[in-house]
Amino acid sequence: MSFTNARPSVSPTFSTQPKLGTNPIAFGAPTDEEMPFLFDAATSITQRGKIEVLNREEKPATRGWVIDPEGNPLTDPLSILNGLSQDQAALLPLGGDTEALGSHKGYGLSTIVEILSSALQSGAFLSALSGLNPDGTKARLRVGHFFMAISIESFLPLEEFKKNIGDILRELRASKKAPGQTRIYTAGEKEFQNALAVRKSGVPINENLLKDISHVKNLLEISELDLEY
Amino acid sequence: MSFTNARPSVSPTFSTQPKLGTNPIAFGAPTDEEMPFLFDAATSITQRGKIEVLNREEKPATRGWVIDPEGNPLTDPLSILNGLSQDQAALLPLGGDTEALGSHKGYGLSTIVEILSSALQSGAFLSALSGLNPDGTKARLRVGHFFMAISIESFLPLEEFKKNIGDILRELRASKKAPGQTRIYTAGEKEFQNALAVRKSGVPINENLLKDISHVKNLLEISELDLEY
Numbered sequence: 207m208s209f210t211n212a213r214p215s216v217s218p219t220f221s222t223q224p225k226l227g228t229n230p231i232a233f234g235a236p237t238d239e240e241m242p243f244l245f246d247a248a249t250s251i252t253q254r255g256k257i258e259v260l261n262r263e264e265k266p267a268t269r270g271w272v273i274d275p276e277g278n279p280l281t282d283p284l285s286i287l288n289g290l291s292q293d294q295a296a297l298l299p300l301g302g303d304t305e306a307l308g309s310h311k312g313y314g315l316s317t318i319v320e321i322l323s324s325a326l327q328s329g330a331f332l333s334a335l336s337g338l339n340p341d342g343t344k345a346r347l348r349v350g351h352f353f354m355a356i357s358i359e360s361f362l363p364l365e366e367f368k369k370n371i372g373d374i375l376r377e378l379r380a381s382k383k384a385p386g387q388t389r390i391y392t393a394g395e396k397e398f399q400n401a402l403a404v405r406k407s408g409v410p411i412n413e414n415l416l417k418d419i420s421h422v423k424n425l426l427e428i429s430e431l432d433l434e435y
Numbered sequence: 436m437s438f439t440n441a442r443p444s445v446s447p448t449f450s451t452q453p454k455l456g457t458n459p460i461a462f463g464a465p466t467d468e469e470m471p472f473l474f475d476a477a478t479s480i481t482q483r484g485k486i487e488v489l490n491r492e493e494k495p496a497t498r499g500w501v502i503d504p505e506g507n508p509l510t511d512p513l514s515i516l517n518g519l520s521q522d523q524a525a526l527l528p529l530g531g532d533t534e535a536l537g538s539h540k541g542y543g544l545s546t547i548v549e550i551l552s553s554a555l556q557s558g559a560f561l562s563a564l565s566g567l568n569p570d571g572t573k574a575r576l577r578v579g580h581f582f583m584a585i586s587i588e589s590f591l592p593l594e595e596f597k598k599n600i601g602d603i604l605r606e607l608r609a610s611k612k613a614p615g616q617t618r619i620y621t622a623g624e625k626e627f628q629n630a631l632a633v634r635k636s637g638v639p640i641n642e643n644l645l646k647d648i649s650h651v652k653n654l655l656e657i658s659e660l661d662l663e664y
Contacts, residue, residue, distance in 0.1 A: 225610045358555070
């Protein structure tokens with residue numbers, strides 16, 4: 207299990223101020239299958255990286271991901287990216303902005319990650335992770351981490367544990383599908399298959415990202431960088 | 436930290452079948468305040484108990500909490516309660532029924548709880564927790580639990596840890612409020628204050644619950660049960 211805090215971008219329930227980081231929870235476990243169970247997710251609905259990708263693709267963000275200081279939804283990726291660094295936009299915790307759909311749960315999970323990533327080592331938290339000094343100059347970002355491993359063989363033989371998890375995952379994947387759905391995944395499955403695919407056929411690069419990379423290539427006068435498209 | 440699995444009521448992302456339990460995550464930590472930080476939440480948006488309360492209050496459930504086998508929303512509490520015990524209704528994981536709002540995150544967190552609550556002791560999981568034998572007769576419910584405690588003083592003095600958490604919680608509560616909001620809470624705060632209030636002035640009981648209790652009282656010929664209202 208691995209947790210980390212991060213620079214402020216997520217608002218607490220009933221707030222519009224970015225206070226918490228995207229504060230991911232990661233949990234991995236071996237199985238009796240080729241791929242492990244691997245969950246790695248921000249405790250916010252989405253995170254900055256996804257907005258950056260949408261910005262490059264010139265696509266809008268989903269309504270419900272981000273709010274402005276008045277609590278109104280923001281969907282333009284560039285406004286969101288600029289807003290996040292100026293306290294003018296906040297990502298919403300998993301569950302959104304109302305208790306009715308569980309905002310307080312995403313917010314609470316994020317707070318747990320903040321506690322585990324800072325309180326045990328008296329490290330930096332919340333606004334102290336803004337990356338700015340009080341005078342506005344750039345400061346070193348002092349994020350914290352919490353790692354935990356369970357010694358499986360203190361409980362049962364490793365092979366039995368792996369089979370137990372495999373059985374759980376296989377039963378989940380065999381659940382009745384919702385109309386229109388063709389497949390039920392377990393955590394890490396999509397990413398595992400995507401990794402196999404890109405190893406075989408390369409990493410797809412968006413046109414705008416290619417421009418950025420070419421620009422950097424020219425700036426640095428790198429000639430040996432080989433970009434195919 | 437405490438985790439438990441439970442009888443099937445929650446559907447995986449892209450499924451409409453109740454497979455996972457409400458699989459709560461609980462995390463408590465002492466602070467330098469009167470009340471601890473106390474998070475205790477199902478990894479589904481809501482849970483059976485809340486639907487039971489709405490049923491007694493004759494109020495509809497929120498759209499987005501529960502789906503039928505076709506994936507359509509259910510809001511009538513009695514239909515939901517009957518449906519849950521007949522595979523005709525499923526609670527949705529935190530994040531709802533689409534990946535766009537993070538359904539896969541609630542589903543993944545729920546799977547982590549299922550793994551921790553069963554795989555380490557080769558215990559029962561998913562449909563084996565239905566409480567029914569294959570022949571339809573009632574079976575003993577074999578839910579599992581996972582408890583973990585961190586020895587704080589292995590890391591730092593307890594008082595310093597408590598102050599660190601208090602500082603995090605106070606900064607969260609001081610976040611800028613969204614328009615129309617009067618207060619920002621941290622996990623366990625509402626419940627702590629509610630506990631103080633009911634200790635002082637009693638537990639409020641809904642009229643339909645009072646009827647149920649009176650009915651049980653008469654059935655059991657309990658005379659000493661004193662119900663004021």
